[in-house]
Amino acid sequence: MLTSPRWRGLAPYLRLPVRLVLSLLAVSVLVFLLTIAVPGDPARAALGKAATPAQLKAFDAAHGLDAPLYEQFGRFLQHLVLGQLGTSYASGQSVATAIGARFERTFFLVLIAWLIAALISIPVGMWSGRRAGSVADSAVSGITLGLAALPEFVIGLLLVFIVGVKLGWLPVNSTQAGYATTPWGDFSSYLLPAITIALTIIPYITRLARANAREVDSEPYIRAAILRGVHGPRLTFMHVLPNAAPPVLNALALQFAGSIGGVVVTETVFGFPGIGQLLVQAVGSRDLPVVQAITIIIGAVYVLVNTLADAGVRALTPRLRPTQQVAST
Amino acid sequence: MKAIRRFLAIPPGLAGTIGLLVILAISLIGPAVAPYNPDASVAAPALGPSAAHLLGTDLLGRDVWSRFLCGGLSVIVLPLIAVSGALVIGCAAGLLSGYLGGWVDTIVTRTVDIVLALPPFLLVLVIIAGFGTGGSVIVIAVAAVYAPSITRVIRSATQAIRPREFVLVARARGDSVRWITLREIAPNIVPTLLVEVAIRLTFAVMFIASLSFLGLGVQPPSPNWGVMVAENRDLLFSYPLPVLVPAIAIAVLAISVNLIADALTIFFGGGRQGQMR
Numbered sequence: 001m002l003t004s005p006r007w008r009g010l011a012p013y014l015r016l017p018v019r020l021v022l023s024l025l026a027v028s029v030l031v032f033l034l035t036i037a038v039p040g041d042p043a044r045a046a047l048g049k050a051a052t053p054a055q056l057k058a059f060d061a062a063h064g065l066d067a068p069l070y071e072q073f074g075r076f077l078q079h080l081v082l083g084q085l086g087t088s089y090a091s092g093q094s095v096a097t098a099i100g101a102r103f104e105r106t107f108f109l110v111l112i113a114w115l116i117a118a119l120i121s122i123p124v125g126m127w128s129g130r131r132a133g134s135v136a137d138s139a140v141s142g143i144t145l146g147l148a149a150l151p152e153f154v155i156g157l158l159l160v161f162i163v164g165v166k167l168g169w170l171p172v173n174s175t176q177a178g179y180a181t182t183p184w185g186d187f188s189s190y191l192l193p194a195i196t197i198a199l200t201i202i203p204y205i206t207r208l209a210r211a212n213a214r215e216v217d218s219e220p221y222i223r224a225a226i227l228r229g230v231h232g233p234r235l236t237f238m239h240v241l242p243n244a245a246p247p248v249l250n251a252l253a254l255q256f257a258g259s260i261g262g263v264v265v266t267e268t269v270f271g272f273p274g275i276g277q278l279l280v281q282a283v284g285s286r287d288l289p290v291v292q293a294i295t296i297i298i299g300a301v302y303v304l305v306n307t308l309a310d311a312g313v314r315a316l317t318p319r320l321r322p323t324q325q326v327a328s329t
Numbered sequence: 330m331k332a333i334r335r336f337l338a339i340p341p342g343l344a345g346t347i348g349l350l351v352i353l354a355i356s357l358i359g360p361a362v363a364p365y366n367p368d369a370s371v372a373a374p375a376l377g378p379s380a381a382h383l384l385g386t387d388l389l390g391r392d393v394w395s396r397f398l399c400g401g402l403s404v405i406v407l408p409l410i411a412v413s414g415a416l417v418i419g420c421a422a423g424l425l426s427g428y429l430g431g432w433v434d435t436i437v438t439r440t441v442d443i444v445l446a447l448p449p450f451l452l453v454l455v456i457i458a459g460f461g462t463g464g465s466v467i468v469i470a471v472a473a474v475y476a477p478s479i480t481r482v483i484r485s486a487t488q489a490i491r492p493r494e495f496v497l498v499a500r501a502r503g504d505s506v507r508w509i510t511l512r513e514i515a516p517n518i519v520p521t522l523l524v525e526v527a528i529r530l531t532f533a534v535m536f537i538a539s540l541s542f543l544g545l546g547v548q549p550p551s552p553n554w555g556v557m558v559a560e561n562r563d564l565l566f567s568y569p570l571p572v573l574v575p576a577i578a579i580a581v582l583a584i585s586v587n588l589i590a591d592a593l594t595i596f597f598g599g600g601r602q603g604q605m606r
Contacts, residue, residue, distance in 0.1 A: 019446065161569055260448050
């Protein structure tokens with residue numbers, strides 16, 4: 001990024017914050033451009049075809065849509081910084097109120113999904129990576145390959161079909177989660193959506209853990225450990241795991257924010273009252289303040305988590321520090 | 330021919346090709362052999378499967394089998410157009426920035442970095458919120474979101490080819506930038522390109538089907554597998570075929586393309602590890 005020699009010494013420390021600010025700015029510019037890009041009139045879209053010119057004008061004035069663009073962008077940024085997210089075109093409700101509880105539910109949903117994914121994919125990936133080429137390893141590879149190519153809504157509906165319809169176990173509709181903002185209030189409505197999201201993360205992490213375990217397994221120091229008589233779980237957990245873990249942890253961290261697509265689809269499949277479901281509704285009805293607010297929040301979380309994950313992994317593994325970021329394609 | 334036979338000798342290549350051909354056959358021949366008009370209400374709503382209606386009828390009394398036969402084309406064609414668009418932009422930007430370097434490269438890589446720092450799903454939703462739902466909007470949105478990652482791959486492949494002798498000779502001859510990039514460099518990055526296209530296509534198929542399922546892509550009443558899954562969801566509890574058949578067809582398509590991507594990676598010597606995102 002920063003190429004002039006004078007800056008090179010500082011670059012590693014500046015890169016992350018600079019990228020963070022740039023990405024956040026990119027999100028807000030993009031989200032703002034969206035307001036201008038709208039063909040036709042947001043007022044017309046919100047008030048319907050029967051609205052009179054006077055009503056349209058009043059709507060524009062109320063939402064500041066009659067000011068020049070630079071002024072609108074300035075006010076937009078100012079409001080963002082102050083945390084004023086505006087009011088929904090569709091419901092007239094304050095966007096902050098509409099989002100608050102939903103955000104909490106989505107956070108817990110993703111957290112549960114993420115824990116399930118981590119607990120399954122890392123052990124399975126390591127296990128199969130250390131048996132590369134065996135029947136069990138091929139089976140794991142086949143399953144992850146298939147899972148990776150299944151769209152979230154197909155996974156979700158298949159789960160509903162198998163667990164809800166065939167077995168009749170769990171509630172297949174999570175609308176009740178609306179009464180509890182935390183999973184311990186109503187765990188069962190969190191479970192199936194969380195498993196669905198986990199199933200979209202698992203193939204990716206498993207494959208990565210497998211590849212890393214396999215790579216570390218062929219390192220001289222592992223062979224040395226084996227020759228010293230280290231074997232079994234001790235070899236896996238004390239020698240292979242610490243060396244194979246950092247890239248996997250990094251990818252896992254990225255998945256926390258990166259699974260947003262899966263979250264949006266999954267919440268819609270299960271009627272889970274989270275932020276993703278609201279986002280789809282708002283995009284469908286072009287409720288711009290809501291879309292803007294959610295996009296900026298998710299974008300910020302995504303950028304932040306990614307930045308922290310990068311920094312964390314670099315701190316964990318000294319040998320990654322100098323040139324590793326160049327190697328990415 | 331020999332290359333094709335060698336490709337089909339790779340098990341995932343064979344499986345993927347068969348799956349893709351089956352889905353292609355259904356989508357291309359389907360509309361011609363559909364027994365009923367896919368958009369017309371032809372019987373009582375929500376009938377179970379019968380001889381007259383192989384998969385039953387949906388909540389509007391439309392024949393599910395006919396809708397299934399007609400609903401595959403857009404599931405395949407829209408991702409193809411989107412990825413082709415992304416490919417054209419990505420190749421142009423990647424070849425130029427990789428070959429020219431300098432300020433062109435700086436601008437391109439900065440733009441790519443910023444776009445790739447955001448989740449693609451979010452970008453596409455923002456574009457849809459701005460320009461409205463529909464097939465053409467999602468094709469443009471998905472193309473715009475995938476172009477940067479293709480650019481990045483093409484750029485690094487181009488940089489690897491640039492110092493080779495035949496490029497230097499062409500420059501010494503005074504050949505134009507267009508000739509050098511398209512005739513000297515491009516043919517050498519075809520393997521990288523094919524693998525990347527196959528990977529992108531897998532994502533695009535899943536992505537666009539999901540958008541249609543969410544009601545943001547292909548709009549009902551068009552017969553489309555994604556739309557069908559969404560509109561028949563309430564039938565899942567009484568009889569599941571109208572949901573499961575299109576859902577499984579989408580899955581078979583996505584898995585086949587994914588297998589082909591994997592096989593291409595093996596075919597070209599595994600230069601790029603099978604990556605998933």
